[in-house]
Amino acid sequence: MIYHCCDERRRRRVREHPVLNGIDYIEVLDADAVPLGSPRQRTLLVRFVKAAPALTVESFEITGGERIADVRIEWATRANAPNPLVTTPLEQSFLVALPDPEEVIALRTSSSGDYSTYTLHLVAAAGAIVPPANIDPLLARVDFSFKVECPSDYDCAPNDLCPEPAEETPQISYLAKDYTSFRRLMLDRMAQTLPQWSERNAADLGIALVEVLAYVGDRLSYAQDAVATEAYLGTARRRTSVRRHARLVDYAMHDGANARAWVQVRVGGADPVPLARAETKFLTKVAGAEPIVPPPAADPLFERLLLQRPLVFEPCEDKQLFALHNEMFFHEWGEGECCLPKGATRATLNGDFPDLAVGDVLVFEEILGPHTGRTADADLHKRCAVRLVQVAAGLEDPLTNPPTPITEIRWAEEDALPFALCLSARTGREFGERIVGPVSRALGNIVLADHGLTRTGVAIGTVPEPHLFLAANSGRCMPAEREAVPPRFAPMLAEGPLTQADDPPAPEIPASAVLVQALSAVRPQIALDSTLPGGGGERWIARRELLNSDAAAAHFVVEVEADGRARLRYGDDRHGKRPASGTAFEAGYRVGNGPVGNIGADSLAHVVTGLGEIVGVRNPMPARGGREPESVAQARVAAPQAFRVQERAVTPEDYAAIALRHPGVQRAAATFRWNGHGHTVFVTVDRFGARPITEEFEVELLAFLEPFRMAGYDLEIDAPHYVSLEIELLVCAKPGYFRSEVKGAVLQVLDDGVLPDGELGVFHPDRLTFDQDVYLSAIVAQVQAIDGVESVTPVVFRRQGQPDPAPLESGVLPIGRLEIPRLANDPNFPERGKLTVTMGGGK
Numbered sequence: 001m002i003y004h005c006c007d008e009r010r011r012r013r014v015r016e017h018p019v020l021n022g023i024d025y026i027e028v029l030d031a032d033a034v035p036l037g038s039p040r041q042r043t044l045l046v047r048f049v050k051a052a053p054a055l056t057v058e059s060f061e062i063t064g065g066e067r068i069a070d071v072r073i074e075w076a077t078r079a080n081a082p083n084p085l086v087t088t089p090l091e092q093s094f095l096v097a098l099p100d101p102e103e104v105i106a107l108r109t110s111s112s113g114d115y116s117t118y119t120l121h122l123v124a125a126a127g128a129i130v131p132p133a134n135i136d137p138l139l140a141r142v143d144f145s146f147k148v149e150c151p152s153d154y155d156c157a158p159n160d161l162c163p164e165p166a167e168e169t170p171q172i173s174y175l176a177k178d179y180t181s182f183r184r185l186m187l188d189r190m191a192q193t194l195p196q197w198s199e200r201n202a203a204d205l206g207i208a209l210v211e212v213l214a215y216v217g218d219r220l221s222y223a224q225d226a227v228a229t230e231a232y233l234g235t236a237r238r239r240t241s242v243r244r245h246a247r248l249v250d251y252a253m254h255d256g257a258n259a260r261a262w263v264q265v266r267v268g269g270a271d272p273v274p275l276a277r278a279e280t281k282f283l284t285k286v287a288g289a290e291p292i293v294p295p296p297a298a299d300p301l302f303e304r305l306l307l308q309r310p311l312v313f314e315p316c317e318d319k320q321l322f323a324l325h326n327e328m329f330f331h332e333w334g335e336g337e338c339c340l341p342k343g344a345t346r347a348t349l350n351g352d353f354p355d356l357a358v359g360d361v362l363v364f365e366e367i368l369g370p371h372t373g374r375t376a377d378a379d380l381h382k383r384c385a386v387r388l389v390q391v392a393a394g395l396e397d398p399l400t401n402p403p404t405p406i407t408e409i410r411w412a413e414e415d416a417l418p419f420a421l422c423l424s425a426r427t428g429r430e431f432g433e434r435i436v437g438p439v440s441r442a443l444g445n446i447v448l449a450d451h452g453l454t455r456t457g458v459a460i461g462t463v464p465e466p467h468l469f470l471a472a473n474s475g476r477c478m479p480a481e482r483e484a485v486p487p488r489f490a491p492m493l494a495e496g497p498l499t500q501a502d503d504p505p506a507p508e509i510p511a512s513a514v515l516v517q518a519l520s521a522v523r524p525q526i527a528l529d530s531t532l533p534g535g536g537g538e539r540w541i542a543r544r545e546l547l548n549s550d551a552a553a554a555h556f557v558v559e560v561e562a563d564g565r566a567r568l569r570y571g572d573d574r575h576g577k578r579p580a581s582g583t584a585f586e587a588g589y590r591v592g593n594g595p596v597g598n599i600g601a602d603s604l605a606h607v608v609t610g611l612g613e614i615v616g617v618r619n620p621m622p623a624r625g626g627r628e629p630e631s632v633a634q635a636r637v638a639a640p641q642a643f644r645v646q647e648r649a650v651t652p653e654d655y656a657a658i659a660l661r662h663p664g665v666q667r668a669a670a671t672f673r674w675n676g677h678g679h680t681v682f683v684t685v686d687r688f689g690a691r692p693i694t695e696e697f698e699v700e701l702l703a704f705l706e707p708f709r710m711a712g713y714d715l716e717i718d719a720p721h722y723v724s725l726e727i728e729l730l731v732c733a734k735p736g737y738f739r740s741e742v743k744g745a746v747l748q749v750l751d752d753g754v755l756p757d758g759e760l761g762v763f764h765p766d767r768l769t770f771d772q773d774v775y776l777s778a779i780v781a782q783v784q785a786i787d788g789v790e791s792v793t794p795v796v797f798r799r800q801g802q803p804d805p806a807p808l809e810s811g812v813l814p815i816g817r818l819e820i821p822r823l824a825n826d827p828n829f830p831e832r833g834k835l836t837v838t839m840g841g842g843k
Helices: 007-018 091-095 179-193 207-227 239-248 301-306 632-642 653-658 695-708 739-749 777-785 806-810
Strands: 025-027 043-048 058-065 073-078 102-107 118-122 141-144 258-268 273-275 283-286 310-314 319-321 346-351 359-368 385-395 404-411 440-445 446-451 453-462 469-471 482-484 526-531 537-543 555-560 565-570 582-591 604-608 612-617 664-673 679-687 714-720 720-735 788-801 821-823 832-842
Touching: 025 118, 025 141, 058 073, 091 102, 179 207, 239 555, 239 632, 239 695, 258 310, 258 319, 258 359, 258 604, 273 440, 469 664, 653 664, 653 695, 679 695, 679 788, 695 714, 720 739, 720 777, 739 777, 739 832, 777 788, 788 806, 788 832
Parallel strands: 537 555, 679 714, 720 821, 720 832
Antiparallel strands: 025 043, 043 102, 058 118, 073 102, 118 141, 258 446, 258 612, 273 319, 283 310, 283 604, 310 446, 346 404, 359 385, 359 440, 385 404, 453 582, 469 482, 526 537, 526 582, 555 565, 664 679, 720 788
């Protein structure tokens, strides 16, 4: 056959003809020849369109080949009646068992040929170019290969025997990038192809078409330049582009976080009031509005108030409220001029509060000025929130008649009072020197709320039908098909900025650690519900990225632009599911984000609720935690350095540096030791405030270090080796100063606590750490700076219990790599260091 045709009409017509016949196809026995004992690739099975005609060896001729060109036919036999003189019994059985063996003639060749293409001809006689009688000319030859069964890494069948001629590429100037240059380029091209057209009038149809095409080219050129600009981190302008570039180097660009606040909800009545998170909202002050706003379902007032753009906060949890907890005062045990000292973690409330529970949050606030006794003079900064860890209600003060009911409370160490809280005080002389109180109070019914307004059932669009198609890569004989280009569907939310927040905190987390959220934990507060054209649907969940989403995951990504608008991006059926055309989406999301939510104290004044027992709302403390989204400039600086952060621990210095990332670790040092079968890493930790290495902290730190640990290395947490100091000073007081007062000042400065002005003492644990030599000159300088000190003479300066004069002579006491100096001067623990001050002079 010398033509390549896309159908088999000729073959069908030959099959229907009463006389004509021809070759249908040919098979080369390769692996199937082995069980028959036949030579591989030398037996050809020629199948005819109809019953095979009576042909001899001379009727067949093989041409072609490159390395082996002379391939001859040794014998030919009909498959339904094999010649026993040239075939073996196994070959005879195989040929007879072929489907329709009367249509097959078996040929044996002299060679197995090479890897090129051969052609089998049917000829009337040896050397003739015409086929035998009654053989169709087009079906009298067939191309084949002896190596058709040889392994191949690709489909070797020819699929483009009649390729389209290559078109000549026109001469194009790639310097043309704007309207003017495109117009000039097309006019020059027209001058070459249509020299008889010389019209240049703007009203001419040809000029109009040229200018329209130049305009389109200018727009396309701008689009290409924009794409090229967004292709690199250093030149990208859109925040989304910078975000994706940063992700390639494992840097997650954050979108900010919303603010959180402690809100007191005041209630009335004797019964508990259930506050539902989903049905309550708090608003900042709106002129002319009442404190209680009806819910949107009952009254359109809420939507009208939103037109004045108040900030909206919503509770993070459901809460049981009690009128008895609106205001609680401290019990002073009959004393006066009392205060809770800085660092306190327990107090006594005046009254029985059986509904106070572990996990509840109280806010302490000063309500009177201690010096004046006036409400207006109360210090607004003396407000703090504490998380209760122990409550003992039902107690009494036995010295009162009748006994006064009291409630003992204790809160977390992390919530220790950051200031001294005055409970009662004596006013100044100008204000009568009278005892006033209560100066401070405790507020209950505290609810954690965060910035953001919930919107539900917002239609964001329907996935369109495809309108662009690509030609399928099919052969010339395949039916013309086109492949639909998935339509772009990246809806943008109508309102913004989209809230970025973490899940509500667990009830055991201290109150001081709740308001500020970790940026690595916040997520966009949005979820989608899809509805398919034929019914049914599913919930779509927001993710930071789709790299870990499989093809069936209903996930999407929120990408925030520089103006705060949020656009949604879906998957591509490889990483994340692509929504089908016709799918309608509804969104539920929250609006409100960033530092605008960091409102001041007492900014919340309205509550949207349907509960009649709620009488008011306020936030005693400022909201905190609102963060701006990371800017493009910040990401350009931080992203290239992100992958340089060590995320594995190899050397001892690595373990120490990673341990410092833990918020409870001040300093750390690490040591490798051989344990007989491997290495153990001993991490020696200096905690803030010289806190002990408890079992709970050790478990927490081991879990923190585990992701960075090298395989084959064990981890152990050690306490530091404390070096107790022994110091004796001879201090001479100035004339006119009392020696006792000067000595007290010296002992206070050289203490291991916090000074009255908030400064740390010289030997406070947070001022001392590993491998920190102690210099005598620094101690003398601190004492010499005290008012009333004339001179200072060191007498003893050494490690406790080691009579070594070298430190006193050199002025330096060396400290080892795993050692920390300490001097507590506590008579209860004399082994923790001793300070002796001998006074002279003064009076």
